[in-house]
Amino acid sequence: MNRNLIRNFCIIAHIDHGKSTLADRILELTGAVAEREMADQYLDRMDLERERGITIKAQAVKLDYQAEDGRTYLLNLIDTPGHVDFSYEVSRSLTACEGAILLVDAAQGVEAQTVGNAYLAAEAGLAIIPVVNKVDLASADVPAAVAELIEVLGCEPEEVILASAKSGQGVRDILEAVVRKVPPPAGDESAPLKALVFDSFYDTYRGVVAFIRVVEGSIRKGLKVRFMSTGNGADVEEVGIFTPDMQTSTMLHAGQVGYVITGIKRVDIIKMGDTLTDHHNPAPEALKGYREPKAMVFAGLYPVDAADYDDLHNALEKLKLNDASFTFEPETSKAMGFGFRCGFLGLLHMEIVRERLEREYGLSLVCTAPNVVYEVVMVDGKVQQVRSASEMPDPSRVREVREPYILATILVPSEHLGAIMDLCNERRGVFQDMTYLTPSRVELRYRLPLHELVLDFYDQLKSRSHGYASLDYEHVGFFKGNLVKLDILIHGDPVDAFSTIVTRESAYNYGKQMVGKLRELIPRQLFDVPLQAVVVGRVIARETIKAKRKDVLAKCYGGDITRKRKLLEKQKEGKKRMKMVGKVEIPQEAFFSAIKIREGGEHK
Amino acid sequence: MMVYVHIPFCLSKCAYCDFNSYAGAGALLPAYLEALGREMENWRRCAQHEPVSSVYIGGGTPSLLTPAQAGDILEGIKRGFGLQAGAEVTVEINPATWNGSAMREAVARGITRLSLGIQSLDDGVLRVLARPHDAGAARRSLEEALASEAHSVSVDLIYGVPGQGTAGWEAGLGELLDMGIPHISAYALTVEENTPLASRLARGELQLPAEEETASMYLETCEILKARGYRHYEISNFALTGHTCRHNEGYWERRPYLGIGAGAHSFAGGLRWWAPEGLKEYIRGMREGKAHYGVEILDSSTAHSEEIMLGLRTDRGVPRTAIAIKPETFRTWAQEGLLRRTEERLALTDKGMLLSNELISTLMP
Numbered sequence: 001m002n003r004n005l006i007r008n009f010c011i012i013a014h015i016d017h018g019k020s021t022l023a024d025r026i027l028e029l030t031g032a033v034a035e036r037e038m039a040d041q042y043l044d045r046m047d048l049e050r051e052r053g054i055t056i057k058a059q060a061v062k063l064d065y066q067a068e069d070g071r072t073y074l075l076n077l078i079d080t081p082g083h084v085d086f087s088y089e090v091s092r093s094l095t096a097c098e099g100a101i102l103l104v105d106a107a108q109g110v111e112a113q114t115v116g117n118a119y120l121a122a123e124a125g126l127a128i129i130p131v132v133n134k135v136d137l138a139s140a141d142v143p144a145a146v147a148e149l150i151e152v153l154g155c156e157p158e159e160v161i162l163a164s165a166k167s168g169q170g171v172r173d174i175l176e177a178v179v180r181k182v183p184p185p186a187g188d189e190s191a192p193l194k195a196l197v198f199d200s201f202y203d204t205y206r207g208v209v210a211f212i213r214v215v216e217g218s219i220r221k222g223l224k225v226r227f228m229s230t231g232n233g234a235d236v237e238e239v240g241i242f243t244p245d246m247q248t249s250t251m252l253h254a255g256q257v258g259y260v261i262t263g264i265k266r267v268d269i270i271k272m273g274d275t276l277t278d279h280h281n282p283a284p285e286a287l288k289g290y291r292e293p294k295a296m297v298f299a300g301l302y303p304v305d306a307a308d309y310d311d312l313h314n315a316l317e318k319l320k321l322n323d324a325s326f327t328f329e330p331e332t333s334k335a336m337g338f339g340f341r342c343g344f345l346g347l348l349h350m351e352i353v354r355e356r357l358e359r360e361y362g363l364s365l366v367c368t369a370p371n372v373v374y375e376v377v378m379v380d381g382k383v384q385q386v387r388s389a390s391e392m393p394d395p396s397r398v399r400e401v402r403e404p405y406i407l408a409t410i411l412v413p414s415e416h417l418g419a420i421m422d423l424c425n426e427r428r429g430v431f432q433d434m435t436y437l438t439p440s441r442v443e444l445r446y447r448l449p450l451h452e453l454v455l456d457f458y459d460q461l462k463s464r465s466h467g468y469a470s471l472d473y474e475h476v477g478f479f480k481g482n483l484v485k486l487d488i489l490i491h492g493d494p495v496d497a498f499s500t501i502v503t504r505e506s507a508y509n510y511g512k513q514m515v516g517k518l519r520e521l522i523p524r525q526l527f528d529v530p531l532q533a534v535v536v537g538r539v540i541a542r543e544t545i546k547a548k549r550k551d552v553l554a555k556c557y558g559g560d561i562t563r564k565r566k567l568l569e570k571q572k573e574g575k576k577r578m579k580m581v582g583k584v585e586i587p588q589e590a591f592f593s594a595i596k597i598r599e600g601g602e603h604k
Numbered sequence: 605m606m607v608y609v610h611i612p613f614c615l616s617k618c619a620y621c622d623f624n625s626y627a628g629a630g631a632l633l634p635a636y637l638e639a640l641g642r643e644m645e646n647w648r649r650c651a652q653h654e655p656v657s658s659v660y661i662g663g664g665t666p667s668l669l670t671p672a673q674a675g676d677i678l679e680g681i682k683r684g685f686g687l688q689a690g691a692e693v694t695v696e697i698n699p700a701t702w703n704g705s706a707m708r709e710a711v712a713r714g715i716t717r718l719s720l721g722i723q724s725l726d727d728g729v730l731r732v733l734a735r736p737h738d739a740g741a742a743r744r745s746l747e748e749a750l751a752s753e754a755h756s757v758s759v760d761l762i763y764g765v766p767g768q769g770t771a772g773w774e775a776g777l778g779e780l781l782d783m784g785i786p787h788i789s790a791y792a793l794t795v796e797e798n799t800p801l802a803s804r805l806a807r808g809e810l811q812l813p814a815e816e817e818t819a820s821m822y823l824e825t826c827e828i829l830k831a832r833g834y835r836h837y838e839i840s841n842f843a844l845t846g847h848t849c850r851h852n853e854g855y856w857e858r859r860p861y862l863g864i865g866a867g868a869h870s871f872a873g874g875l876r877w878w879a880p881e882g883l884k885e886y887i888r889g890m891r892e893g894k895a896h897y898g899v900e901i902l903d904s905s906t907a908h909s910e911e912i913m914l915g916l917r918t919d920r921g922v923p924r925t926a927i928a929i930k931p932e933t934f935r936t937w938a939q940e941g942l943l944r945r946t947e948e949r950l951a952l953t954d955k956g957m958l959l960s961n962e963l964i965s966t967l968m969p
Contacts (some may be wrong), residue, residue, distance in 0.1 A: 006935040526940050526959060551961040554791040554840050558608055558855045558916060562876060562900055565910055571965040583936050586641040 003255045004184045005071060008213065009129075010093055010117060013103035014111035014470065018133040019079075020051060022103060027244070029171055030063040046305050057306065060096075060199075060211050060257050061244035067179045071267070075178060076257035078198070078213075080117075088291060088345075089199070089325075091120050092273045096213035096257060097200045097288060099182025101174060102153070106132050106140035106162075110148040111578035112411040113196065113201075116472035118152060127438035130155055136164045144438065151437045179412040185255025192283040193225070195260070195276040202321035207265045209246070212276060213257050215287060221249040224279040225262065228286040233279050234262035252310065268324040291375075295343025296404060297454055299350055299388040300368035300497060301357070302339030303567050304579055305503045308363055315361035316340060319353060323384050326353055328331035331388070335495040335581045336366060341387055344370075347454060359561055366579050366588045368497040372450045375402040375478045389499035392485045394471040395536065402478040402503075404450040407432065409472045415438050416465040423460055427452035430592040446475065451501075476524075484509055488518070489532040493582045497591055524548035529584055606854045609668040610865030612883065619734035619804070620762075622796035624867040632883050636866075637673060639890035643864050643879065645963025646890075649682035653862075655686035658851035659693045667701035667775055671910060675713030676931040685862075692850045694719055694758075697745070700737040704748030704836055715850070716755040719789075720745055723762045725776040732766055732810065734800065734886055757849045758787035763825070764818035765793050766810040773821055776826070780831050786847035790825050791840050792818055808936075820913060826954040839917045839957045842867045856914040858907075874907065876900040879923045894951065909968040916964050928966050937963065 013019035063075040080093040094100065100121040106111055113572045121128055135142050146160045161177060163170025189195075199211040212219070217223070223236045232260070240248040241258040264270055275286035293545045316328045327343035344350040350370055359362050374386040377399045386392055386401075414418045414436070421444070423433070429446035436442055453473070461469050463575045482486075486507055488498035498518075502510045510535025518531050522545055533541040556564050578585040612625045642882060647653075659681055661674060669677075674695055681687060694717040695710060702710070707718060715789055722742035724730050730738060737745075749757045759780060763773050780788065795802050796811070813816075826836055834842040838856060841849065854861060860872035867881035877899045880886050889895025898962045902910065908926070915922035927950065937943045941965060942956035 326932070384696065421640065461798050503814065526937070526962060548959060550792070550815050550822070550957055550958050552792065552839060553961060556839075557852060557853075558861055558871065559610075559867065559878070560656060561855070561871075561910060561914070564911055565906070568913055568961060568965045568968060569909070571961055572968050577966065583932070 003189075003253070005073045006076070006184050006255050007073055007099065007182045008076045008078065008097045008185055008255070008257055009099040009101065009178050009182050010080050010097045010177060011101045012080065012090075012114060012407050013133075014105070014114050015115075017105040017111075018165045019083055022101070022133065022171070023077060023079060024129075024162070025165050025171045026063065026075075027061065027169075027173065029175065030065050052545050060242050060259075062241045065175055065179070068176060069179070071443070073179050075175070078257065081345060089272060090117055091124070091289065092196070092198045092235050094121050094124045094126060095273075095287070096211075097126055097194055098180075098515050099178060101131055101178070101272070102130045102149070103131045103133050104145050106134045106142050107137050108146045109141070109145050110152055110411060110437065111366070111470035112409050112443075112472040113470060115152055115411060115443065116409055116474075122153075122540045126154070127181045127183060128153060129174065129181055130160045131170070131174055132160060132161050133165055135162045136167060136169065144440070147292055147438050147440060152205060158544075179418050183601070187254035189254045191216040191222075191254075192281045192338065193219055193276065193278040193286060194283045194476060196218055196275045196287050197270055197272060199272060199275060200263075200270050201325075202267055202269060202382060206261050206272050207263050208261075208267050208321075210250070210262070210270045210276070212258050214252045214254050216254050216283065217261060217278065218253045220274070223507050225260075225276050226278055226279045226282060227270060228275040229271055229282075229290055230274070232264070235262045236297065243401055247379050248362055253518075253601075265321075267321050271324055294475075295325065295345065295373070296450060297344045297346055297350060297372060297574055299337070299339055299344070299370040300331055300333060300339050300366075300388065301328075301342050301354065302336040302366045302368075302497075304332065304364040304576065306337050311361065312340065312357070312363055312365070315357050315363060315398055316342070318361075319356060323353070323558045325349070327508055333368075333390075333496050335493075335497050336368075336579060339366075343373075343387070347458070350552070364495070364588075366591050368498070368591050370454050371500060372404050372406075372454055374483070374501065376400075377402065386501075389485050389501050390496045395484075399575050400480050401483045403475055403481045403483065405447055405476050405479050406453060406473040407476045408446050408448050408453075410446070410461065410469055411437070412444060412465055412469040414442050416469060417444070418441050419464040420444065420461065420469055423457070427455075427457055429581065448473075450475070450483065484535055486514075486516060487534045489530075489534055490518070490586070491529050491582055491584050492520075493533070495581055495586075497581075507535045508540050511535065515541050515543040518590060519543040519545055520583065522586055525584055527583075581585060605656055605685065606660070606851055606859060607652050607685070607862055608851075608863045608865075608868055609659070609661045609666075609677055609681075610664065610863065610868040611661060611669060612664040613668045613867050614663070614665045614697055615668070615698070615736045616734070617800075618736075619732065619801040620793060620799055621797065623664070623797055625718050629883055630668070632887065633668070636678075636883060636886045637669075639887045640677065640864055642890040642893075643682050643895075645892075649860055653685045655688045656681055659687070659691065660851045661693075661695045664683045665701065666695050667696045667697040667706075668892065671702070671709035671713060671715075672708050674710055678714050678968040682906060692716055692755075694849065694851060696721060696736065697699075697749070698737075699741040699934050700808075701747035702745075704751060707748055707752040707754070711752050711754045716760065718749045718752065718754045718756075719758040719760065719787075719849075720749055721760045723760060724765070724768070725779055726768065726772050729762075730773070731766050732801075733762065745930065746780075746785065748770055750783065750785070755773060756786055758789060758847075758849065759785050761788065761790045762793050763790060763821045764813055765939065766805075766812055768813070770817065770821055770824070774824065775830050777828060781839055787842040787849065788829065788834065788842045789840055790822075792822060792844065822958055823954055835919065836954065837919050839960060853918075856918050858914060876902065876903050906969050912967050912969075913964050916950075916952055916960060916967070919951055919958075921949045924948060924950050928969075929967060932967065 011019045027046050060078045065073045065075050067073055078096050080090045094505050102118050132145045149160055161170050161173050194216040195212040195214045197210050197212055200208050203209050221236055228232045238261040239252050242248050273290040303309050328340040330339040331339055354367050376384045376386050379397055379399050424446045429448045432445040434444050460579045482504045483501050484504050486500050486502050487494045515531040515533050528547045529545040531543045532539045553564050577588050614625045614627045614629045656819050673704035693715050696719045697723050718785045725739045727739050836842050837848050865871040869878045877897045880889055943949045944953050
């Protein structure tokens with residue numbers, strides 16, 4: 001294959017801006033997938049992804065494109081995840097490319113994450129092709145979207161392609177731009193092998209299938225290879241390309257994108273961003289930018305039925321096979337028995353994992369309120385990681401508690417600027433800077449505790465900007481905070497699952513709202529249930545759930561029995577979604593919904 | 605075996621009613637009675653039956669039949685299946701229908717038990733319920749029933765009605781006790797979907813009493829009736845000695861029964877089945893000999909659920925061996941005074957009955 005005819009590119013877009021639809025059109029146009037085989041959005045393979053309209057795991061596909069210059073090009077389309085939790089994954093996918101299509105919805109305009117990813121792409125030296133999508137929508141404001149792209153990218157107006165992925169308008173122009181503007185891959189084919197692992201998935205029969213971009217040298221079946229971050233060695237069992245189905249090939253050369261199978265069974269050995277090299281002729285140094293995936297948000301996952309513990313364990317093991325960024329270890333809760341403390345990249349990542357466990361493994365789970373990871377400096381100077389409120393040491397032994405901060409980039413229409421700045425200030429945000437992208441759109445940067453994001457910052461951002469603000473973030477490290485542990489007592493017993501770490505100033509309001517919310521969420525029981533919020537041994541708020549008094553079917557005679565039994569069966573079914581905590585039945589939703597509270601916050 | 609006969613005709617639809625009954629369909633009555641006869645004949649031919657221990661003619665409003673028509677139905681059952689000596693034969697009576705002489709005639713034709721749907725002795729309450737009679741008619745009807753020489757007389761009452769009030773309820777109850785009615789069914793008002801009552805409540809024209817008030821009305825009722833010698837033998841049923849409704853006890857003990865009539869349910873041999881609900885569909889089905897019955901096959905776990913659900917409605921409860929209960933749950937319930945336990949059986953207290961859905965659904969397998 002003539003390397004000059006290869007183009008490696010990806011599509012950067014915000015959720016719902018039409019990335020998957022554009023990918024589908026490209027697949028159709030290049031004949032990679034026959035129209036009749038197209039389930040909509042072919043690249044999003046998991047049901048869950050398709051349902052949420054987002055892409056979680058990157059995918060890659062090889063396309064043959066007959067360009068207007070008469071030559072046939074080999075295009076590698078690398079799909080990237082579309083959510084802020086997965087920015088590291090995005091950056092790895094970008095490194096596998098020489099070019100990126102920056103896709104913006106004509107009605108929505110540029111979103112924070114798109115800007116963030118566009119900057120990442122620019123930093124990685126990618127050629128960027130700006131595209132305004134959905135230009136045929138009635139609500140489209142094409143000139144505004146074009147103006148924003150020009151401001152963000154510093155490009156020329158004529159460079160912006162107007163398209164409608166839905167109708168196919170402009171798709172050929174996009175592919176021509178890919179051929180014209182994206183440089184062919186460079187890289188010395190005779191140098192020692194350097195291949196970037198930009199994704200992987202687990203196949204029950206073959207083990208881990210790693211997606212790679214060969215940067216230098218070449219890779220073939222039988223080669224003994226090594227993963228440079230871990231030093232793990234392996235033999236190449238198979239290499240190939242995605243068409244989009246896997247197709248074996250004899251060798252992958254510098255510039256090519258494909259897959260490699262080594263027989264390794266654990267996805268955490270083959271890490272995203274790692275460099276694969278020749279064991280006998282290794283590259284002197286690995287590719288830049290590798291990072292250990294680090295879970296920043298933690299929550300407890302417990303089976304509703306204690307008997308499901310082993311099933312949950314197995315399911316977590318299996319999920320972990322496909323997702324190295326997710327962590328888990330056994331945890332015991334007084335309230336909920338045996339479960340696991342799980343670490344996630346962010347909230348969406350957490351929800352996805354939970355939904356997959358329930359849906360794909362048929363488990364009924366209780367998920368505790370998520371919290372961030374804290375660094376606790378002890379009196380003796382030792383630093384301890386705290387991943388749940390129950391791990392928080394006694395205050396007398398603690399010198400200081402540090403919490404993780406993020407740098408948030410927020411894009412907001414100027415009419416909502418005040419509301420969003422108020423929100424950031426309420427959430428302990430520290431203003432960094434502000435740029436007008438256009439007269440009507442502002443880029444705002446704040447430093448914020450990650451804890452605030454885990455609470456309901458994102459919901460609030462959306463609600464206070466009527467859905468128009470968008471957010472991107474990066475982690476900036478741990479900083480000291482004035483933090484205390486808040487306990488919730490239900491029927492006199494502390495329920496560790498509801499314990500949380502809050503700022504001292506917010507403890508009273510938080511506790512008050514927490515017990516207020518729990519009073520609504522916990523159904524009435526057969527007895528009165530007092531609820532108390534406690535900080536350092538002092539009750540700061542209380543509520544009582546009055547006992548249920550009457551729940552009875554007045555009549556039940558010969559003709560009623562089937563119907564009345566079904567009513568009671570339904571009631572019993574409802575109980576399965578409840579967790580017994582002491583004597584009190586608590587619905588699972590309570591464990592999650594209880595955290596969505598905040599002073600003055602509107603709830604969805 | 606027990607036999608239930610359904611008479612789905614009414615003078616008018618009451619505001620709370622979602623039963624299978626029709627107002628203004630009187631023209632279909634003769635054809636319906638004929639269909640009842642055909643259905644009985646079908647069942648007579650298809651199996652051997654033990655003689656009938658109880659008959660219950662319910663509705664709807666069975667007292668829209670003449671006493672002679674009711675008597676004919678009973679005769680049909682006797683001829684078809686045989687009637688045990690001393691069998692209980694109940695007819696439900698609306699006070700707007702049969703007078704004293706009609707009741708006496710019915711008794712003469714073999715009816716042993718008159719169940720009067722008076723619901724209340726308060727005209728305001730009767731108007732809210734849209735009953736076709738007033739309190740005066742109800743009182744008259746009761747006196748005539750007591751004078752009819754029926755073996756037993758029962759009344760149906762409803763409490764927890766908008767605007768009723770605890771004092772009004774207790775006054776009505778006292779009046780009935782003074783009359784010496786030997787059997788009382790007291791039902792908490794249930795608001796069923798798609799009834800005029802549900803719409804009026806939804807529009808805010810009426811307001812249900814607080815749950816707390818209805819709950820204490822129930823507990824008061826239990827106290828008052830027990831003090832007067834009534835046995836609280838099922839959630840909503842109270843009787844003086846010798847006056848429990850054996851037919852209904854049969855339902856709660858899961859004895860076999862044959863239902864005759866539109867939508868009437870039958871139960872035997874682990875099966876439950878029911879005829880079409882619509883009047884015309886039922887009549888046509890019986891005439892043409894191809895009615896479509898609904899059938900439910902009860903597996904052992906479902907049967908077990910029903911045993912618990914029905915048994916715990918009664919003061920006899922269920923055998924302790926029939927239920928699995930966690931010790932901590934048992935302790936909590938016992939502490940809250942919801943359970944009664946004998947050596948071999950477990951039953952609910954009055955307070956427990958008031959929360960029976962919660963308890964039963966927890967205990968169902």
